[in-house]
Amino acid sequence: MMSDSAPILLTGGSQRLGLHCVKRFLANDQSMIISYRQERPEVAELRKLGVHCIQADFATEQGILNFIAAIKAYTPALRAIIHNASLWISEDGADSDAFKQMMNVHVLAPYLINQHCAALLQQSPQADIIHISDDVTRRGSAKRIAYSASKAGLDNLTLSFAASLAPQIKVNTIAPALIMLHPDDDAAYQRRATAKSVLGTVPGPEVIYQSLRYLLDTPYVTGTTLTVNGGRHLK
Numbered sequence: 600m601m602s603d604s605a606p607i608l609l610t611g612g613s614q615r616l617g618l619h620c621v622k623r624f625l626a627n628d629q630s631m632i633i634s635y636r637q638e639r640p641e642v643a644e645l646r647k648l649g650v651h652c653i654q655a656d657f658a659t660e661q662g663i664l665n666f667i668a669a670i671k672a673y674t675p676a677l678r679a680i681i682h683n684a685s686l687w688i689s690e691d692g693a694d695s696d697a698f699k700q701m702m703n704v705h706v707l708a709p710y711l712i713n714q715h716c717a718a719l720l721q722q723s724p725q726a727d728i729i730h731i732s733d734d735v736t737r738r739g740s741a742k743r744i745a746y747s748a749s750k751a752g753l754d755n756l757t758l759s760f761a762a763s764l765a766p767q768i769k770v771n772t773i774a775p776a777l778i779m780l781h782p783d784d785d786a787a788y789q790r791r792a793t794a795k796s797v798l799g800t801v802p803g804p805e806v807i808y809q810s811l812r813y814l815l816d817t818p819y820v821t822g823t824t825l826t827v828n829g830g831r832h833l834k
């Protein structure tokens with residue numbers, strides 16, 4: 600039986616960390632809405648589980664505004680908005696197209712969705728916005744300059760929206776590092792990547808669900824960043 604609380608919106612819920620967290624919320628009787636960009640078997644699976652799945656591409660402002668209209672048409676209230684959708688593309692020198700796309704997905708989309716959907720969150724007795732950023736913003740990235748800059752913009756949205764939406768809505772960041780590898784990551788890459796943290800593991804997506812659960816359940820945390828990086832900052 601689904602809880603009688605308002606649904607949680609998680610963007611980019613059709614694979615990897617987002618898909619895992621959606622399934623864990625469902626297992627705890629939490630109703631869910633997701634955005635997805637590409638149709639996948641996992642989206643059909645989530646529909647069968649009762650998830651309202653909305654196709655959206657945040658690379659353009661119109662795509663973001665179309666998504667917002669679909670959210671408002673579907674529900675009068677939201678328990679939380681989890682901004683998980685992300686574009687992690689390699690940059691070839693002065694790649695303004697990659698820069699603009701990642702800025703739209705990581706900054707413009709959360710900005711517009713938060714501004715237009717705050718009223719839906721205010722219908723819920725407990726309300727949260729959670730931005731999924733990246734520990735990389737702590738130091739920047741020589742190889743992914745535009746990606747890191749766009750995630751730094753997302754980090755800053757947390758501070759502004761936390762101040763603007765208090766006390767009704769809490770706003771926080773989760774800053775992960777190396778949670779899941781990719782199928783084409785070879786053993787040498789995995790060794791190098793895990794050596795960057797003092798805990799030296801690749802934990803898998805459950806640590807992100809645990810982090811989401813903490814931020815949703817605690818009443819006295821806002822405007823902060825929960826770093827989930829295996830102690831990378833200690834190396």
Ligand SMILES: NC(=O)C1=CN([C@@H]2O[C@H](COP(=O)(O)OP(=O)(O)OC[C@H]3O[C@@H](n4cnc5c(N)ncnc54)[C@H](OP(=O)(O)O)[C@@H]3O)[C@@H](O)[C@H]2O)C=CC1
Pocket residue numbers: 610611612613614615616617635636637638655656657658682683684685686687704731732733734774775776777778779780
């Ligand atoms: N995986 C990790 O180890 C780490 C992850 N993170 C962050 O955690 C979050 C989840 O990571 P992960 O699961 O690996 O992310 P993914 O790379 O799997 O991206 C999540 C989803 O974002 C969607 N997306 C991509 N571009 C767009 C777009 N233009 N419009 C709308 N949706 C889009 C994708 O949809 P589709 O598949 O349909 O294209 C994808 O399913 C991300 O914010 C990521 O930056 C941070 C550090 C480490």
Ligand SMILES: Nc1nc2c(c(=O)[nH]1)N=C([C@H](O)[C@@H](O)CO)CN2
Pocket residue numbers: 684685686687733776777778779780781792
């Ligand atoms: N949108 C994404 N962002 C990130 C990913 C990903 O797969 N999608 N992966 C990482 C990893 O930590 C990478 O840095 C090491 O494999 C970072 N961000």
